[in-house]
Amino acid sequence: MTKHQIPNTKYQTLNTSHPLIELINVDIFYGSMQVLFSISLRVFQGELICLLGGNASGKSSTLKTILGICKPSKGRVLLNGQDTGKLKTRDVISKGVSIVPENRRIFPHMTVLENLEMGAYLRNDREEIRKDMENIFDLFPILRERSLKQGITLSGGEQQMLAMGRALLSRPSLLLMDEPSMGLSPRLVDQQFEIIQKVNSMGTAVLMVEQNASMALSIADRGYVLQTGSVVIEGNAEELINDPMMQEAYLGGGDGDV
Amino acid sequence: MDIILQELPQQLVNGLTLGGIYALIAIGYSMVYGVLSMLNFAHGEVYMIGGFTGWWVLHYFSTQNVPFMHASLVITVTILVVMLCCGMLGILIERVAYRPLRGAPRMNLLLSALGVSIFLQNLVLTLQGAKVKVFHISHLIPESVRTFEIGGVVFSFMRLLVIAISFGMMLILSYVIKQTRAGKAMRATAQDIEAAEFMGIDVDRIVMLVFFVGSALGGAAGILVSLLFTQVDYYVGFQAGLKGFTAAVLGGIGNIKGAMLGGILLGLTEALAVSVFPSAYKDVVAFTILIIVLIFRPWGLVGEKLPEKV
Ligand SMILES: Nc1ncnc2c1ncn2[C@@H]1O[C@H](COP(=O)(O)OP(=O)(O)OP(=O)(O)O)[C@@H](O)[C@H]1O
Numbered sequence A: 001m002t003k004h005q006i007p008n009t010k011y012q013t014l015n016t017s018h019p020l021i022e023l024i025n026v027d028i029f030y031g032s033m034q035v036l037f038s039i040s041l042r043v044f045q046g047e048l049i050c051l052l053g054g055n056a057s058g059k060s061s062t063l064k065t066i067l068g069i070c071k072p073s074k075g076r077v078l079l080n081g082q083d084t085g086k087l088k089t090r091d092v093i094s095k096g097v098s099i100v101p102e103n104r105r106i107f108p109h110m111t112v113l114e115n116l117e118m119g120a121y122l123r124n125d126r127e128e129i130r131k132d133m134e135n136i137f138d139l140f141p142i143l144r145e146r147s148l149k150q151g152i153t154l155s156g157g158e159q160q161m162l163a164m165g166r167a168l169l170s171r172p173s174l175l176l177m178d179e180p181s182m183g184l185s186p187r188l189v190d191q192q193f194e195i196i197q198k199v200n201s202m203g204t205a206v207l208m209v210e211q212n213a214s215m216a217l218s219i220a221d222r223g224y225v226l227q228t229g230s231v232v233i234e235g236n237a238e239e240l241i242n243d244p245m246m247q248e249a250y251l252g253g254g255d256g257d258v
Numbered sequence B: 001m002d003i004i005l006q007e008l009p010q011q012l013v014n015g016l017t018l019g020g021i022y023a024l025i026a027i028g029y030s031m032v033y034g035v036l037s038m039l040n041f042a043h044g045e046v047y048m049i050g051g052f053t054g055w056w057v058l059h060y061f062s063t064q065n066v067p068f069m070h071a072s073l074v075i076t077v078t079i080l081v082v083m084l085c086c087g088m089l090g091i092l093i094e095r096v097a098y099r100p101l102r103g104a105p106r107m108n109l110l111l112s113a114l115g116v117s118i119f120l121q122n123l124v125l126t127l128q129g130a131k132v133k134v135f136h137i138s139h140l141i142p143e144s145v146r147t148f149e150i151g152g153v154v155f156s157f158m159r160l161l162v163i164a165i166s167f168g169m170m171l172i173l174s175y176v177i178k179q180t181r182a183g184k185a186m187r188a189t190a191q192d193i194e195a196a197e198f199m200g201i202d203v204d205r206i207v208m209l210v211f212f213v214g215s216a217l218g219g220a221a222g223i224l225v226s227l228l229f230t231q232v233d234y235y236v237g238f239q240a241g242l243k244g245f246t247a248a249v250l251g252g253i254g255n256i257k258g259a260m261l262g263g264i265l266l267g268l269t270e271a272l273a274v275s276v277f278p279s280a281y282k283d284v285v286a287f288t289i290l291i292i293v294l295i296f297r298p299w300g301l302v303g304e305k306l307p308e309k310v
């Protein structure tokens, strides 16, 4: 497969500083099975980037690599220009990365409040945490109402909000989102994407994994497409939408699903 | 029937004594199961080693020229030293026998736990011999307070002490788990270890902490029982482990509150059964309960019925 690259001038010329996160030719193995093949990817401050691809193409593994859970056997991961090879996950998180995991993964038998506290686990500025929590409750009023309820009692949409609030409580400069639309009704998906845009417009860079390519590209600045562990297409969102190969493989069939 | 009623207060005390002990052991099983989804069969040996460690600490106090200490202080120090040693032993067991197998099939972990159990039992047998170790503690607790009578009922001081200490420890643990940062991190790790890692929780450290706390409580149970019956043997871990395991399953394995409840219930049931049936049936009770629970309510009394442990 030939790599299909669309030049991206906007952000590379706009940002003279380091990318927030940069993967350079990263290989990832689980045991003896290779799942990422020489991946290169960068996210600059304030960007909204989507990472597309079919099942088992390595999207979640890419996010785990950024978090330092998967360590590259080849290549480098730079966070603000600093190699994360020797960093533990908690160091990566304290340096401003957080994740809304696939399937939300809220703690089922902890209250909404406790779930949010876990998001602030590495912080110790109590007063500021309290203020941030108020902001989260303003952003998601339903969470305030449910604050003493166990996570497992929330509906899917509420759990997604909780997972998002929890991730925001670490005050990330880069928010990773793994399939935020999964299992949500169309109305909730719209709401979710609005919130992602809102968070992004307040200055948080977002790297969003999605199977719903057209939805994701409609709000993203740039996109990358993974196929069996390799980046096969990358470029600006509008260019990806109009790209013939994208049209055929990921946007065809009308509904935009891969 | 009259006899049974007359004995009721005493059987209640006996039941709560046993129950407190079973609960302390069960907590360790459940905590470890919570974070690693494995049955730590070496837990019973940690209990046994708690008894032996306590014997040595008391031996040290009585033979070395330790400046006079009040009996309550001696007992407190003994229990604390035992808990510290057993806690460290728990950490060592996890580090050496379980961590290298993280991610391996569960059967491997189980076999490793059995191996540790056999190793520890034989280690103590080799070092201490097969002869029972007797605790000489009559000087610590004077004859006059060893039993006392309230309204015609005779109570044993040691039993009440065991109840007070074990229930006190459970209260402290409940508070730690519910309110403190480390306690919340433990709960989060038990509920979803990967999500906990996503929060920046150092799950390796939490697993160590879980082994420390669980083993310290198991060791405390060991020394408390040894003090109560003034003796310890190298083989007592197996039986105690089975009782603790039964209590943990009864409450709902993985659930700390359940372990406490299961332990107390098992202790009470055993004590009451002894007043009805011949005491030889005491252990039959525990295993009957275990089998009934496993058949009809395998998630236990308060455990959550989750389709798959996430
Ligand atoms: N912990 C793991 N151990 C072993 N193999 C894994 C592990 N996690 C993922 N894999 C494998 O790695 C490959 C990529 O998985 P990954 O979860 O990154 O894909 P994905 O693009 O997120 O897929 P999906 O759309 O299903 O979420 C898959 O073949 C998967 O089976």
Ligand SMILES: [Mg+2]
Binding pocket: A059, A060, A061, A102, A178
């Ligand atoms: Mg995935």
